[in-house]
Amino acid sequence: MRPRQANKAFHFIVNGRPIRVCKPFFVSTLNISDRVIRTVIQKCQNHGVLQNDRRGKHDNHTTTDETLISDIKTFIDSIPRVPSHYTRQTSTREYIDGGKTITDLFNDFKVAQEKNSKPYDQCDLCLQYTNSNAEQKSMIHDKYIAHIKEKKLSRNEKHDDRFKIDDKNKVLVFDMQAEDWGYNFNKTEDKNILSWNDIKVIKVIKSEPFSFYVKTSYNKDAEFEKINVRNKRKKLNPISELTTVKAYTGKQKLGENKKKDLKELLDKNLIPNFYKDFYDTIL
Numbered sequence: 001m002r003p004r005q006a007n008k009a010f011h012f013i014v015n016g017r018p019i020r021v022c023k024p025f026f027v028s029t030l031n032i033s034d035r036v037i038r039t040v041i042q043k044c045q046n047h048g049v050l051q052n053d054r055r056g057k058h059d060n061h062t063t064t065d066e067t068l069i070s071d072i073k074t075f076i077d078s079i080p081r082v083p084s085h086y087t088r089q090t091s092t093r094e095y096i097d098g099g100k101t102i103t104d105l106f107n108d109f110k111v112a113q114e115k116n117s118k119p120y121d122q123c124d125l126c127l128q129y130t131n132s133n134a135e136q137k138s139m140i141h142d143k144y145i146a147h148i149k150e151k152k153l154s155r156n157e158k159h160d161d162r163f164k165i166d167d168k169n170k171v172l173v174f175d176m177q178a179e180d181w182g183y184n185f186n187k188t189e190d191k192n193i194l195s196w197n198d199i200k201v202i203k204v205i206k207s208e209p210f211s212f213y214v215k216t217s218y219n220k221d222a223e224f225e226k227i228n229v230r231n232k233r234k235k236l237n238p239i240s241e242l243t244t245v246k247a248y249t250g251k252q253k254l255g256e257n258k259k260k261d262l263k264e265l266l267d268k269n270l271i272p273n274f275y276k277d278f279y280d281t282i283l
């Protein structure tokens with residue numbers, strides 16, 4: 001007789017919190033077979049990171065999986081929900097509109113995926129290259145090849161980073177917007193002008209609060225360039241005398257236009273009635 005198999009629980013991590021789902025939902029959402037699940041469980045290490053894929057290297061596989069998983073995350077994030085403090089005091093869970101079943105959600109996801117089935121995640125340069133004729137292609141060829149190389153290197157880097165995850169090393173994945181950075185720090189110590197779009201790696205050292213380091217390539221031979229954050233012409237206080245000023249001291253009021261838009265969305269039932277009480281408290 002074989003020993004009874006241990007029970008498995010299936011979770012999607014949403015905003016850092018595991019949401020338990022049933023196996024059929026898990027399997028159909030990821031479009032994977034039972035065998036995949038068994039292999040993953042076998043190969044999983046302490047920190048929940050999958051071992052190196054030992055099959056022949058097909059870059060396409062990982063790309064598709066990563067894109068699909070990120071699509072799933074985006075979709076789950078897009079489901080309207082109310083934080084627990086609004087419904088129940090004691091729980092950190094969030095609640096989605098009770099009007100939808102898991103099957104509804106899965107169908108919504110399928111529809112969303114079909115809508116998004118454009119050549120996905122192509123950046124401007126890749127799209128430009130795809131749409132170019134032979135002559136145009138040759139003109140941007142070098143730039144394009146360098147871009148593809150960096151793309152590969154960046155994936156490798158992300159992959160390698162994930163294997164370093166432990167109690168002291170974290171991997172955070174997020175999109176960065178240049179707008180949030182401001183353009184004050186676009187000069188390196190060697191007076192090179194940097195475009196923010198070209199920055200690939202940023203290094204911050206705790207003991208050097210007034211500078212940070214950047215690389216414009218993932219290439220292992222690329223060297224960090226230093227950027228000074230402080231304006232040297234101005235006299236500035238030493239760090240021990242710096243105090244941070246709170247950007248906000250109270251709850252932020254919504255602008256009149258934003259309120260108008262939200263009211264309209266409620267009136268048109270585009271925001272489900274389920275949330276009306278909540279919006280009434282902020283409008």
Ligand SMILES: [Zn+2]
Nearest residue numbers: 122123125126
């Ligand atoms: Zn691209």
